[in-house]
Amino acid sequence: MEPQKVQSVLVGRLVELDRLLAVLRSAAEGTAGVALVGGDAGIGKTRLVTELAERARADGFAVLVGQCAELGDALPYLPLADALRGVEGELREALEARPVLGRLLPGGVDGGPESASRLTQQQLFGSVLGFLATQPVLLILEDLHWADQSTRDLLVFLSRMLQGERVCLVGTYRTDDLHRRHPLRRVLAELGRLPAVTSVELSPLDRGEMADYVALLGGTDARMIDEVVDRAEGNPFYAEELLEAAVEGSMMTDGLASLLLSRAEQLSDPAQRVLRGAAVAGRKVDHGLLQAVSGLDDLAFEEAMREIVSRGLIRPSGEYGYAFRHALLQEAVYTDLLPGERTRLHAEFARLLAGQGGSAAELAHHYLAAHDLAGALAASVEAGRRAERLGAPAEAHRHFERALGLWERVPDAEALTGTDHAGLALRTAAAAADMGDNQRAAAHMRALPPSAEVCERLAYYLYDAGQESEAVAAAEAAVEAGPTGPLLARALATFARTVFWTARHAEAGPLAERALEVARATGARDAEKSALIILASCAEYTGDRERAEQLFARVAAEDSGDLAMDLRGIFHHARIQAEGGALAAAAATADRGIRLAAETGLSWSTYGTDLRFLRYMIDYTVGEWEQARARGFGRRVGTIPEAVLSSFALFVEVALGLPEVEERLAWLRPFWPDTMVAYMSRGLAAEHALWQGDPGRALEHVTAVLDVLEPTDSGSIRVAAVGLWALAELGRTDGAGDLLGRARDGARAGLGREGRAWLLRAEAEWHRVHGRLDADAWRAVVEAFDYGFVYETARSRWRLAEALLAAGDRAAAHREWEQAVETADALGARPLGEALAELGRRARFGPVRRAEPAGPAGPAASASAGRPGPGRRPGRADRESRSPAVALTGREREVLTLVAEGLPNREIGERLFIAPKTVSVHVSNILGKLGVSSRTQAVAAARRAGLL
CATH class of the missing domain: 1.10.10.10 (Winged helix-like DNA-binding domain superfamily/Winged helix DNA-binding domain)
Known part of the structure; x- marks a missing residue:
C-alpha cells in the first residue's frame, strides 16, 4: 500500500473546503483574500490545501506552494523562495522583471548591495505584491509555525495590502506547536482582526468519517478498522500509520512517536543509517548530500533509499532529492538520535555544505549543533550579511547577535569574520533598527565605548525611538568627539535633525549649513542630502517657501545612491510645489517619484506611499476624479496606516455623493482615536453630514477633530471652515468666534495657496453665520481657489452666487451659478449639483445655456447685464434684482x-x-x-x- 496515493477523495472536510473555495472565488472576482488553516500535526491540513490547489488550477489560477523548514535559524523567506522555484510562463517573466526577487533563488543572493537597510525589505515586499498581481494566483505557505520573522512580516504585509488583486493566500500551521510565547501567536491574533482574513480550524474527524477514511486507505477487516479508528482519535495521519503497522504485522504501540519509530526499526541497518542522516538534514534533503553523509556507495545507497521509499517513510521530491512524507516522521527519528550521533552527523553536514558553498544560515545551524564555535561564528556573520542583502533585517540581527555572543569565546575572531567587534555591533544595531526596534539598536550602541560614530548612531536611533532629549545629547557628544571627514558631516546632519523640533530649533539651520559644507568637501552624499532637507525644512518653517522649494528641488534633482533619501526629496519637492499652486509641475515631480518607487519595488515604502497619496490629491484638486479613483484605496482596513490610506478616498467619494461613503466611514470609525485618521475621515464625514442635511452631526465631527489637533496645526483651517458652514446652517452664532480663532491660529505658520484659500473661506463662512452674505468675501475665496482647485472654486462660486443674489446683482449671480453648475456636472459632484439646482429654482435661473459662447467679461459687462435692453420693459426679474436684500442663509x-x-x-x-x-x-x-x-x-x- 502507498498511503500518499490514497488521496483521491477528500473525507470529512467539505465545510472547511467550502470556506476556502469562497475565498478563492472572491479572489477570482477581484477581491483578494487570505485563509489561515490551523490544526494538530497530521490532522489533514496539507490534504485540504492540496484539494484547494487542484480546484484553483482548474479555474485558471497559477498555484505556488512553499514550505517552511525547521532549522535553528531558518533561511530568510525560505517558503517564498521555495514557491518561486517552479514558476513558468507569465509569472516567470514577472519574476525576471523584479531582480530583487531573483536574489531568493539559487545563485542570486549575492546580487544586492552589502548594506543593512529596511529599504531592501520594503523593495522585496513591494516586488512580491507586484509579482502576485500579474495574474490569478493561489499562494500556499505551509508550516508557518516554523517561519522566520521576515516571512511572518511578509505574511502580515500581504494580508494587509492585498485588496483588489486576484490573489488567494493560504497559510497552514500546527496549533499543537504554538506554545504561549510562540512568535506566530501574535501574528495570528493580529491577522485574525483583519476583514480579509478567514481562519479555518481543523478539528479531529468524527468516527464515521474516520471509518470511511481507513476503508479508503485499504482497510478491509471490520475489527481492524474499529481498532484503528478507536486509537487514531480522529487524526488521519495517525490512522495511516496504525493501519500500515497492522498490515505489516507490527504491534500497534501506544503513542505516535513510538509507532513511527517501530516502523523505522524494521528497516535494514544501511536504510536506518540513511534515515537518521536525512532526519538531521531536515524535512528535505539533497540526494548527493545524503549519500555522502551516509558513507554508502551508489548501489548500497540506492537499495537503502528504495527500501525507505517503499515503506512510505520518505518520498522523492523534485530538485530537493527526497522529503519525509510527514514532518512528524522526521521529528521522531531526529529526537531518537543519541547525543554523540547527532553531533557527529551535524558536523559531517557542516563539512560537506562548506565544501559545496552551502547556505551560510544552514552552515551556522549545523556548526552550532556540532559545537564548532569558530565555524558557527564565521557562518553567523556571513549569514547576517546575506540576510541584509535579502532584505531580512530580523534574521540579519539574529545572526549578528549570535555572533556577538560567540565573539569572546573564539580566538582570532576578527580574522575569521573580516570585521572587528565594534563594526559587528554597529551592524547588529543597524539590523535592529531596520526591523523597527530602535530601542534594541540603541542598547547595542550603549554597550560600546563612546566614540563619534557610536554617539552619532545612538542619536539617530534615539531620535527615531522618540527620545528627543537623549538624542540631542548623544548627537552633541558625537560632534564634540572631534570627528573628521564624512563622519563629521553625518554627525552635524544628525545633530541638526535632532534639534529641529526642540527649544534649540535656531541651531538647526547653522548646523545643517556646516554639515552641507563638510559633506560637499568630503563626498558624503547622504549627509549632503540630509543637510539640504533640514535647510529646506527650516526655510519652510519660517515662511520662506521660495527658498524651501529651491532647496527641495536640488534634493530631488540629484541621485544620491540612497533610494530612501531620493524618494524623500522627490516627495517634499512635489509637496511644496502642490502647496504653492504649481499643480502641473507637482504632478510631473510626483509621477517621477512614483515611477522610481515602482521600478525599485518601493511603491509601498513610506515615501512611495506618500507620493501616491500626493498624486491622488493633485488629481482631486484639478478635477481628474476618475483617475484619482482608479488609484484605488480599499475600504477594508485593519490598521492605522490602512485607515489613513482609506481616508483619502473620501475626498472624491463625499464630493460625488457615493453610497460607499457610509460603508467606508463604518470601517474607519474604530480608528478615529488616531489624530491623522480623525482629521482626514471625520473632517470629510462633517462635509458628508452637511450634504445630507445634518449640520448638527457635522458640528460634532468638527468639534471632535479640533479637540485632537494642535491649536496651530494648519489642518485646523479647513476643519474650522466646515464647522462655520455647519453653524450657518443651524442658524447659530455661538462658537463662531472660537472656530474663526482656530482657523487664524492655524495660519500662524507659512501657508501655501490652498491654506490661504481655506482661511478666506473660513472668514466668509463667519459672515454667513452672522447673517451677512458678503459678496466681496466670497469673490476673494473664488479667486484664491482659482489657481487650479476646480471643485473648491465651484463650491465657492455657489456661495458667491447666493451673496450676489442677496445684494441684488442677479446677472452676476447667474454667471457664477452657471459656471459652478457646469463644473459640478463635469465632475459628477452630485451634492453640489443638487445644491446649485435648488439655488437655481429659487432664483428662477432656468437651464444652463451651455451651447452659447461666453459673454463679455469685466466690470462693464457686470454693470450692464442686469439692465433691460432697448425696447424691453423691465420684467419681474429686474424688479426683484432691485429689491432690498434680506440676508437669509x-x-x-x-x-x-x-x-x-x-x-x-x-x-x-x-x-x-x-x-x-x-x-x-x-x-x-x-x-x-x-x-x-x-x-x-x-x-x-x-x-x-x-x-x-
Whole structure:
C-alpha cells in the first residue's frame, strides 16, 4: 500500500473546503483574500490545501506552494523562495522583471548591495505584491509555525495590502506547536482582526468519517478498522500509520512517536543509517548530500533509499532529492538520535555544505549543533550579511547577535569574520533598527565605548525611538568627539535633525549649513542630502517657501545612491510645489517619484506611499476624479496606516455623493482615536453630514477633530471652515468666534495657496453665520481657489452666487451659478449639483445655456447685464434684482420655501433630512430677520422682497 496515493477523495472536510473555495472565488472576482488553516500535526491540513490547489488550477489560477523548514535559524523567506522555484510562463517573466526577487533563488543572493537597510525589505515586499498581481494566483505557505520573522512580516504585509488583486493566500500551521510565547501567536491574533482574513480550524474527524477514511486507505477487516479508528482519535495521519503497522504485522504501540519509530526499526541497518542522516538534514534533503553523509556507495545507497521509499517513510521530491512524507516522521527519528550521533552527523553536514558553498544560515545551524564555535561564528556573520542583502533585517540581527555572543569565546575572531567587534555591533544595531526596534539598536550602541560614530548612531536611533532629549545629547557628544571627514558631516546632519523640533530649533539651520559644507568637501552624499532637507525644512518653517522649494528641488534633482533619501526629496519637492499652486509641475515631480518607487519595488515604502497619496490629491484638486479613483484605496482596513490610506478616498467619494461613503466611514470609525485618521475621515464625514442635511452631526465631527489637533496645526483651517458652514446652517452664532480663532491660529505658520484659500473661506463662512452674505468675501475665496482647485472654486462660486443674489446683482449671480453648475456636472459632484439646482429654482435661473459662447467679461459687462435692453420693459426679474436684500442663509431659504407651501416643521424636516427642532431654529431666525411675528407674515414679507 502507498498511503500518499490514497488521496483521491477528500473525507470529512467539505465545510472547511467550502470556506476556502469562497475565498478563492472572491479572489477570482477581484477581491483578494487570505485563509489561515490551523490544526494538530497530521490532522489533514496539507490534504485540504492540496484539494484547494487542484480546484484553483482548474479555474485558471497559477498555484505556488512553499514550505517552511525547521532549522535553528531558518533561511530568510525560505517558503517564498521555495514557491518561486517552479514558476513558468507569465509569472516567470514577472519574476525576471523584479531582480530583487531573483536574489531568493539559487545563485542570486549575492546580487544586492552589502548594506543593512529596511529599504531592501520594503523593495522585496513591494516586488512580491507586484509579482502576485500579474495574474490569478493561489499562494500556499505551509508550516508557518516554523517561519522566520521576515516571512511572518511578509505574511502580515500581504494580508494587509492585498485588496483588489486576484490573489488567494493560504497559510497552514500546527496549533499543537504554538506554545504561549510562540512568535506566530501574535501574528495570528493580529491577522485574525483583519476583514480579509478567514481562519479555518481543523478539528479531529468524527468516527464515521474516520471509518470511511481507513476503508479508503485499504482497510478491509471490520475489527481492524474499529481498532484503528478507536486509537487514531480522529487524526488521519495517525490512522495511516496504525493501519500500515497492522498490515505489516507490527504491534500497534501506544503513542505516535513510538509507532513511527517501530516502523523505522524494521528497516535494514544501511536504510536506518540513511534515515537518521536525512532526519538531521531536515524535512528535505539533497540526494548527493545524503549519500555522502551516509558513507554508502551508489548501489548500497540506492537499495537503502528504495527500501525507505517503499515503506512510505520518505518520498522523492523534485530538485530537493527526497522529503519525509510527514514532518512528524522526521521529528521522531531526529529526537531518537543519541547525543554523540547527532553531533557527529551535524558536523559531517557542516563539512560537506562548506565544501559545496552551502547556505551560510544552514552552515551556522549545523556548526552550532556540532559545537564548532569558530565555524558557527564565521557562518553567523556571513549569514547576517546575506540576510541584509535579502532584505531580512530580523534574521540579519539574529545572526549578528549570535555572533556577538560567540565573539569572546573564539580566538582570532576578527580574522575569521573580516570585521572587528565594534563594526559587528554597529551592524547588529543597524539590523535592529531596520526591523523597527530602535530601542534594541540603541542598547547595542550603549554597550560600546563612546566614540563619534557610536554617539552619532545612538542619536539617530534615539531620535527615531522618540527620545528627543537623549538624542540631542548623544548627537552633541558625537560632534564634540572631534570627528573628521564624512563622519563629521553625518554627525552635524544628525545633530541638526535632532534639534529641529526642540527649544534649540535656531541651531538647526547653522548646523545643517556646516554639515552641507563638510559633506560637499568630503563626498558624503547622504549627509549632503540630509543637510539640504533640514535647510529646506527650516526655510519652510519660517515662511520662506521660495527658498524651501529651491532647496527641495536640488534634493530631488540629484541621485544620491540612497533610494530612501531620493524618494524623500522627490516627495517634499512635489509637496511644496502642490502647496504653492504649481499643480502641473507637482504632478510631473510626483509621477517621477512614483515611477522610481515602482521600478525599485518601493511603491509601498513610506515615501512611495506618500507620493501616491500626493498624486491622488493633485488629481482631486484639478478635477481628474476618475483617475484619482482608479488609484484605488480599499475600504477594508485593519490598521492605522490602512485607515489613513482609506481616508483619502473620501475626498472624491463625499464630493460625488457615493453610497460607499457610509460603508467606508463604518470601517474607519474604530480608528478615529488616531489624530491623522480623525482629521482626514471625520473632517470629510462633517462635509458628508452637511450634504445630507445634518449640520448638527457635522458640528460634532468638527468639534471632535479640533479637540485632537494642535491649536496651530494648519489642518485646523479647513476643519474650522466646515464647522462655520455647519453653524450657518443651524442658524447659530455661538462658537463662531472660537472656530474663526482656530482657523487664524492655524495660519500662524507659512501657508501655501490652498491654506490661504481655506482661511478666506473660513472668514466668509463667519459672515454667513452672522447673517451677512458678503459678496466681496466670497469673490476673494473664488479667486484664491482659482489657481487650479476646480471643485473648491465651484463650491465657492455657489456661495458667491447666493451673496450676489442677496445684494441684488442677479446677472452676476447667474454667471457664477452657471459656471459652478457646469463644473459640478463635469465632475459628477452630485451634492453640489443638487445644491446649485435648488439655488437655481429659487432664483428662477432656468437651464444652463451651455451651447452659447461666453459673454463679455469685466466690470462693464457686470454693470450692464442686469439692465433691460432697448425696447424691453423691465420684467419681474429686474424688479426683484432691485429689491432690498434680506440676508437669509441657503438653508433658511429652503425652509422658507417649504413654509410658504404650508408644511409643518415635521414635514419640512423630512423633506430636508433635518430634525424638527432644527427646523424650528431656522424658522425663528427667519422671523427675526424679516422682522415679523408669524409664519404667514414671513411668507408675505418674503414675497414682497422677492425671496419666493
